[in-house]
Amino acid sequence: MTTALPIKPRRSQVADVANLCEYCTAKCCRYFALPIDEPDCRKDFDYIRWYLLHDRASVFVDEGDWYLLVHTTCKHLQDDHRCGIYETRPQICRDYTTDGCEYEDDWVYEKYFETPEQIAEYCDARFGPEPGQGVRSRKPTGLPMV
Structure with missing residues (x-):
């Protein structure tokens, strides 16, 4: 028998004084x-394509600003989702507030790129095909003869 996980309340359902x-x-x-x-x-888009060739990297645009997003967990995050170095945490963590955090799971970005193919396609849509390239995809390689 599995135990049902508690339902996370919406931000609006959490009292203002609660953490x-x-x-x-x-x-x-x-x-x-x-x-x-x-x-x-x-050239700039090629650098971004390089970022996206690495595991756990993505790029997003929020309010017109571009960001490199690295999906990696802090070494000091404990199993109970609390900070293991809370008293000595870095200043960036101390300055962070829940006012604009991504508590809700329905956060969306203006643009979000997860693969090098997505950024290359966006680049081509913005600038048109590279000189000497048509608007069609390259001819795929044939299957080997057996």
Whole structure:
């Protein structure tokens, strides 16, 4: 017999005086995002394509700003979703508040890229095909003869 997991309340259902983190699974401790320059040429998009060739990396745009998102869990996140170094945590963690956090699971971005193919396709849509390339995909390689 399996035990049902408790339902996480919506932000609006949590009292203003309550600690929102008490109801969360520490989503904010499972990634970090670094601002990157908005790409404005094919070379910039090629760098982003390189980022996306690495495991657990994605790129998103929020309010016009571009970010590299690295999906990795903090080494000090404990099984109970609490910080193992709370008293000595870095300043960036101390400054973080739940005011605009991603507590709700329905967070969306203006643009979100997970694969190098997605960013290449977006680049081609923005700039058109590269010189010498048609608008069609390359001819696929044939299957080997057996």
